[in-house]
Amino acid sequence: MTGASRLTDLVSPTLLTGRAVFVTGGGSGINYAIADAFASVGANVAICGRTPEKLDAAAETLRRHGTRILAAPADVRDAEALDAAVDLAATEFGGLDTVVAGAAGNFYAPAESISPNGFRTVVDIDLLGSFHTARAAFDHLKVSHGSILFVSAGQAYLSFSHQAHVGAAKAGIENLMANLALEWGRHGIRSNSIVPGPIEGTEGMKRLAEPVGTDAWTAAVPLGRFGRAEEIAAMAVVLSSPLASYITGARVVVDGGLGLSGLGALSRTIAEAVTASRTEKEASKP
Numbered sequence: 001m002t003g004a005s006r007l008t009d010l011v012s013p014t015l016l017t018g019r020a021v022f023v024t025g026g027g028s029g030i031n032y033a034i035a036d037a038f039a040s041v042g043a044n045v046a047i048c049g050r051t052p053e054k055l056d057a058a059a060e061t062l063r064r065h066g067t068r069i070l071a072a073p074a075d076v077r078d079a080e081a082l083d084a085a086v087d088l089a090a091t092e093f094g095g096l097d098t099v100v101a102g103a104a105g106n107f108y109a110p111a112e113s114i115s116p117n118g119f120r121t122v123v124d125i126d127l128l129g130s131f132h133t134a135r136a137a138f139d140h141l142k143v144s145h146g147s148i149l150f151v152s153a154g155q156a157y158l159s160f161s162h163q164a165h166v167g168a169a170k171a172g173i174e175n176l177m178a179n180l181a182l183e184w185g186r187h188g189i190r191s192n193s194i195v196p197g198p199i200e201g202t203e204g205m206k207r208l209a210e211p212v213g214t215d216a217w218t219a220a221v222p223l224g225r226f227g228r229a230e231e232i233a234a235m236a237v238v239l240s241s242p243l244a245s246y247i248t249g250a251r252v253v254v255d256g257g258l259g260l261s262g263l264g265a266l267s268r269t270i271a272e273a274v275t276a277s278r279t280e281k282e283a284s285k286p
């Protein structure tokens with residue numbers, strides 16, 4: 001998929017007809033695109049977020065697909081509120097097949113000066129929020145033999161300047177994903193994660209690209225471009241569909257190769273030096 005293709009040109013628009021999906025952070029960005037992709041292939045979708053007005057507007061747009069869409073406000077840090085939102089969706093839709101733990105918070109902050117509350121806030125939203133989501137969905141997924149999908153990040157396994165708080169939270173998510181795959185496999189529940197690369201037009205990338213410029217990011221991506229939210233959403237649909245019925249405990253990296261940058265600046269310097277030396281040799285050939 002190049003990103004230009006619509007998902008429904010590539011897979012059946014009835015791939016997930018009648019399935020029920022719950023997406024945290026579904027009011028905007030990658031998680032909205034995930035909700036949109038699910039609805040486009042027939043799923044009923046509940047989107048969850050902190051701001052009811054934002055959720056209502058997003059839900060209205062999603063309804064163009066003709067499936068049932070529910071705005072279910074809750075802060076993922078509030079386990080009880082999330083339980084209620086998940087139960088509401090399951091009651092409305094008659095069950096739940098997939099839950100997407102996508103809500104996240106991010107900002108750059110040096111490890112030596114981020115406040116304990118700043119660090120805790122990101123861990124609370126990303127890691128605790130993901131655990132609350134999976135836990136709230138467990139009873140429903142046990143019935144449907146459904147799946148959990150975590151939206152993770154390369155910071156989980158790549159050290160990343162000014163992202164110690166995010167790395168800690170995302171590494172926890174990856175570990176949680178694998179543990180739930182192990183523990184809940186016997187209930188027929190699958191658990192996987194997606195690692196998005198830099199995705200254009202998202203709040204997350206606005207926060208991470210603005211201070212350094214988009215070129216610095218693009219230069220670090222072997223495919224040489226930002227990804228599109230639809231490219232993450234397509235993988236979310238595949239991983240939650242019967243196409244992935246034997247996939248669990250998998251971390252699926254959808255990052256244009258960003259995670260391959262290895263020693264980062266050093267790799268770039270080596271590439272530039274080798275290219276310069278080859279060009280010099282070519283130029284000196286008689």
Ligand code: COA
Pocket residue numbers: 104105106107108109114115116117118119121122125203204205207
């Ligand atoms: N640098 C350092 N610390 C920061 C910060 C920044 N840019 N932004 C917030 N913090 C700290 C605050 O100072 C506070 O700590 P303190 O009490 O010690 O001062 C703590 O984080 C909580 O901040 P607050 O604004 O009260 O939290 P919130 O719950 O209202 O918002 C955030 C959560 C901070 C993650 C906010 O950025 C947010 O809502 N993000 C959602 C959208 C988003 O990040 N999208 C990208 C996803 S990849």
